[in-house]
Amino acid sequence: MPAGAREVARVAGVSLSTVSRTLARPDQVAPETREKVLAAARSLGYRPSPAARGLTTGRTQTLGLVVPDLENPYFTSVVKGAQRRALSLGYALIVADTDEDSRQEVELVRSIATRADGVILCSPRTPEEVIVDLAADCTMVLVNRPCGDVPTVTIDNRDGVRQALDHLRALGHRRIAYVGGPRGSWSDDERLAAVRDAEHESDLEMIELGSFRPYVSGGVAAADLVLASGATAVLTYNDLLALGVLDRLRQRGVDVPGRMSVVGIDNIPAAALTTPPLTSVEVPRAASGSAGVDLLLQRLEPERPVPPAEDRLAVQLVVRGSTGTAP
Amino acid sequence: MPAGAREVARVAGVSLSTVSRTLARPDQVAPETREKVLAAARSLGYRPSPAARGLTTGRTQTLGLVVPDLENPYFTSVVKGAQRRALSLGYALIVADTDEDSRQEVELVRSIATRADGVILCSPRTPEEVIVDLAADCTMVLVNRPCGDVPTVTIDNRDGVRQALDHLRALGHRRIAYVGGPRGSWSDDERLAAVRDAEHESDLEMIELGSFRPYVSGGVAAADLVLASGATAVLTYNDLLALGVLDRLRQRGVDVPGRMSVVGIDNIPAAALTTPPLTSVEVPRAASGSAGVDLLLQRLEPERPVPPAEDRLAVQLVVRGSTGTAP
DNA sequence: TTGTATGCGTTATCAG
DNA sequence: CTGATAACGCATACAA
Numbered sequence: 001m002p003a004g005a006r007e008v009a010r011v012a013g014v015s016l017s018t019v020s021r022t023l024a025r026p027d028q029v030a031p032e033t034r035e036k037v038l039a040a041a042r043s044l045g046y047r048p049s050p051a052a053r054g055l056t057t058g059r060t061q062t063l064g065l066v067v068p069d070l071e072n073p074y075f076t077s078v079v080k081g082a083q084r085r086a087l088s089l090g091y092a093l094i095v096a097d098t099d100e101d102s103r104q105e106v107e108l109v110r111s112i113a114t115r116a117d118g119v120i121l122c123s124p125r126t127p128e129e130v131i132v133d134l135a136a137d138c139t140m141v142l143v144n145r146p147c148g149d150v151p152t153v154t155i156d157n158r159d160g161v162r163q164a165l166d167h168l169r170a171l172g173h174r175r176i177a178y179v180g181g182p183r184g185s186w187s188d189d190e191r192l193a194a195v196r197d198a199e200h201e202s203d204l205e206m207i208e209l210g211s212f213r214p215y216v217s218g219g220v221a222a223a224d225l226v227l228a229s230g231a232t233a234v235l236t237y238n239d240l241l242a243l244g245v246l247d248r249l250r251q252r253g254v255d256v257p258g259r260m261s262v263v264g265i266d267n268i269p270a271a272a273l274t275t276p277p278l279t280s281v282e283v284p285r286a287a288s289g290s291a292g293v294d295l296l297l298q299r300l301e302p303e304r305p306v307p308p309a310e311d312r313l314a315v316q317l318v319v320r321g322s323t324g325t326a327p
Numbered sequence: 328m329p330a331g332a333r334e335v336a337r338v339a340g341v342s343l344s345t346v347s348r349t350l351a352r353p354d355q356v357a358p359e360t361r362e363k364v365l366a367a368a369r370s371l372g373y374r375p376s377p378a379a380r381g382l383t384t385g386r387t388q389t390l391g392l393v394v395p396d397l398e399n400p401y402f403t404s405v406v407k408g409a410q411r412r413a414l415s416l417g418y419a420l421i422v423a424d425t426d427e428d429s430r431q432e433v434e435l436v437r438s439i440a441t442r443a444d445g446v447i448l449c450s451p452r453t454p455e456e457v458i459v460d461l462a463a464d465c466t467m468v469l470v471n472r473p474c475g476d477v478p479t480v481t482i483d484n485r486d487g488v489r490q491a492l493d494h495l496r497a498l499g500h501r502r503i504a505y506v507g508g509p510r511g512s513w514s515d516d517e518r519l520a521a522v523r524d525a526e527h528e529s530d531l532e533m534i535e536l537g538s539f540r541p542y543v544s545g546g547v548a549a550a551d552l553v554l555a556s557g558a559t560a561v562l563t564y565n566d567l568l569a570l571g572v573l574d575r576l577r578q579r580g581v582d583v584p585g586r587m588s589v590v591g592i593d594n595i596p597a598a599a600l601t602t603p604p605l606t607s608v609e610v611p612r613a614a615s616g617s618a619g620v621d622l623l624l625q626r627l628e629p630e631r632p633v634p635p636a637e638d639r640l641a642v643q644l645v646v647r648g649s650t651g652t653a654p
Numbered sequence: 655t656t657g658t659a660t661g662c663g664t665t666a667t668c669a670g
Numbered sequence: 671c672t673g674a675t676a677a678c679g680c681a682t683a684c685a686a
Contacts, residue, residue, distance in 0.1 A: 002441075002464070004663060015673045020665060030671060045464075050442045051387060052663035054378040055678045062421070062442065070407040071596070080397040083424050087435075092442055094389070095422040097410050108414075114329075115377045115389065115419055137329070137372075216600065243600055250602060269398070273543065273570055275577060275602040331679060342657045347681055357655060379679035382662045 003044035012040035023048065062092045063296060064112035064119035065289070066105065070097040072214075073268040074238070074285055075122060078143060081286030082120060085293040091117075102126045106134060113138040117300050120292040124185040141295045143288050145186035151299065153291040155313045157187055160281040161194035163317040164235050164263045167279070169204060172326035173233040173261060179222045179245065180210025181237030188237055191265070195235075207231055212241060219244020227252070232260065232326045239264035239271050239280055246274050246322065257324030267318050276321030284313045330371035339367035350375065389419045390623060391439035391446035392616070393432065397424040399541075400595040401565070401612055402449060405470060408613030409447060412620040418444075429453045433461060440465040444627050447619040451512040468622045470615050472513035478626065480618040482640045484514055487608040488521035490644040491562050491590045494606070496531060499653035500560040500588060506549045506572065507537025508564030515564055518592070522562075534558055539568060546571020554579070559587065559653045566591035566598050566607055573601050573649065584651030594645050603648030611640045 009016045014033060022029050022037040029037075040046075054060040065082050067075040079095055086093040094112055098105045105126055112119055118139040123131065132148040134140065142152040168176055178195045181188040188211065199206040207229045212218030219241035226234045226245065236242040242264030246256060254260055256276055264271060267282035291310055336343045341360060349356050349364040356364075367373075381387040392409050394402040406422055413420040421439055425432045432453055439446050445466040450458065459475045461467065469479040495503055505522045508515040515538065526533040534556045539545030546568035553561045553572065563569040569591030573583060581587055583603060591598060594609035618637055 006663075016663095017665085017673060017675095018671090021672085024665075028671075033671080047437070047441050049382075049663055051378045051381040052678090053665070055376075055382060055663080055680090056665040058678085060378060060442075070410065071403055076398055076403050079422070080424060083397065083422060084426070087423065092421045092439060093423070094419045095406070095410060096414065096420070097407060099411070110374070112419060114374050115387075216596075247600060269543075270597045270600065273574060273597065273601065332681095333679075343679095344658080344681080345656060348656085351681075355655080360655080376679055379662090380681075382664090382679080383681045385662085 002049075003046050005046065005048065008037065008040045008044055008046045011044065012036045059117050059300075060115060061090060062094060062116045063293065064094045064096070064109070064116040065122075065292075066096045066098060066109055066112065066119060067122045068098055068100045068102075068124065070095070072240075073270065074266055077268075077285030078122060078289035078292075081289030082293050083289070084286070085290040089293065089297060091293075091297075098123075102130075106130060109134055109138060109140070113140070118296045120289070120296055124187060125182055139296070139299055141292055141299070143292045151295050151311070153288055153295055153311050153313065154186075155283050155288065156315050157190035158194040158197070160265055160283065160315040160317075161191050161235070162198065163315070164265070164279075164281055165195075165198045165202075165204060167317055167319065167323065168233045168235070168261060168263065169202065171233075171261065171323060174203060174326070175205045175207070175229075175231045175233075177207040177209055177226045177229050177231035177234040179212060179219065179226065179234060179236040179241050180208060181212065181214045181241070183211040191237060210237070212237070214238050215240050216244040216247070219246075220248045223248030223252070226260070227254065233263070233323070234260065235263045235265075237265065239266040239268045239278065242278055242280070242322075243270060243274060246278065250275070256322055259327055261323040261326075263323060271318075272320070274322070279320045279323040280318055282316045282318050284315070287313055329376075330373050332373070332375065335364065335367045335371055335373045338371065339363045386444050386627075387442060388417060389421060389443045390620065391421045391423065391436070391443040392449075392619075393423045393425060393436055393439065393446060394449040395425055395427045395429075395451065397422070399567075400597065401593055404595075404612030405449060405616035405619075408616030409620050410616070411613070412617040416620065416624060418620075418624075425450075429457075433457060436461055436465060436467070440467070445623045447616070447623055451514060452509055466623070466626060468619055468626070470619045478622050478638070480615055480622055480638050480640065481513075482610050482615065483642050484517035485521040485524070487592055487610065487642040487644075488518050488562070489525065490642070491592070491606075491608055492522070492525045492529075492531060494644055494646065494650065495560045495562070495588060495590065496529065498560075498588065498650060501530060501653070502532045502534070502556075502558045502560075504534040504536055504553045504556050504558035504561040506539060506546065506553065506561060506563040506568050507535060508539065508541045508568070510538040518564060537564070539564070541565050542567050543571040543574070546573075547575045550575030550579070553587070554581065560590070560650070561587065562590045562592075564592065566593040566595045566605065569605055569607070569649075570597060570601060573605065577602070583649055586654055588650040588653075590644075590650060598645075599647070601649070606647045606650040607645055608642050609645050610642045614640055 223245045264280040267280040271278040462477045473479045550572045591607040594607040598605040
């Protein structure tokens, strides 16, 4: 149904190769011929077949993105950022969700890798060896976890925790709980490490709780432990956990921030809408996705002049109503 | 780098076509040969090139999905549902976000259509003619808006409004505001029509407000109008608007549901987390995406035995704390 | 049941 | 600057 280059050539009265050349390197064809070809192409609504092109060039102009859960607001933003950037660079983006099941992840990535020039993988908990293995025969980059020498874009987790704890400390809190996320995830490791550093380098007394699954339900469960711990403030692994904590505290009639201050990490959209609004560490989620694309393209097209991809994104505490002076 | 069918043939000691046949129609090849081929393929990590296959078959085993905004929780779920279903049927899914800019939508769809066997389009506000035009040379289906004779999966908007209003009426409310969404969107038309029907068929007095952009900010703006209208309850076009309304009401010290009851539509995850939790009409968002894929496949592979795709999905009111008896 | 030959739509190479 | 021709990797007649 769609017109092919052959027909464009016929209509324009030139050869097939001239058509191809006109579209690929317009400057290597006579202006006059160029116009004829372009006109013919336009009138026929010609669009080169990416499949055919890919066969000879080896490039599909398509990237892949694999995340654990599309509905997790964190990854939603990563997808948005990656899609936007990919599109603007002329690439389509295949998106896949592993449903938190890292077993099918390898197969998924391999499958996508055959249709794409490279894939961006968000996989917080998959074993390092598995990823290194994968990276051996798929060109890929990682988001939010370093692994071997696979190119990675990360965020400054430690600084985020530091900012949050500095804030709480300034408000007079000394006994602070940390509600941990998925044990073994790089982010949780980093955040936990920063928590311990803070404890050693200041007069803070940190109480480590967890791990919890990084969803609202986990936070609900954590809240009671936090209360029992005698802490006057709590920092959670992410905002979803914080939302759960807030919800449970409200249920139990605990005043926030009067009796307990709460800080989350990620600054997802919902954070601004709770009662009270959640103080949270803003992390550049969309920028992570965008940077993932840049990093990947840097490998795919070293000649393209892309901005030197940042690989360690900065974070910034956003103070809202859920934190106040210590009781 | 990746092994080709030719090499598999060499290793297995058979011809190229036998390899191809073994994978496509295993029963038309001698069991013994089959094993040899499969073994060779496995040992080489052979994966057929989708591009090459697509060239001869005309199918890419890829679908496209275009939405206005990936970060809108409504579409996030549609994407999740579509991705899941596509994957389970052996298709990859290219996802694109128009950033609410329907001008680039046509080009985007066409571009994706060249790489996919069909595309699912969520486009609430694009003019009908534009879509009909597009559907003329792209095989596509629509989600959440009927248009000409393009296959569409919709939800039962009218029934949703009816359920919401029945609920409020049962609680004694008689004067109810409706905060409208994007004028001209099919969903808003339907919901508005249901609102008017309800007014004519009962003793309800409906106050139409709007239109508002279907985001939290719109709800914040709408809240003051709602208060001024003398209504005792408000139904919003969607949950995001309802969240905005709730937020503003809290700011102004209005008791919910004591002085004002609030009902949203969509039942997005955040609806359960507000204070008070939001009563909302659950709409099967993920199922919409899933059904979109089914509908598309029904056209692409009429022979495949798929469940007869439902094209009008049912909704169900979920009552939470934001609604109570009329003051 | 298996192998041979041809074509899918494009790019790339090379000769004109 | 342009045109003929050979790949690209696989599927599918058709022949054996």
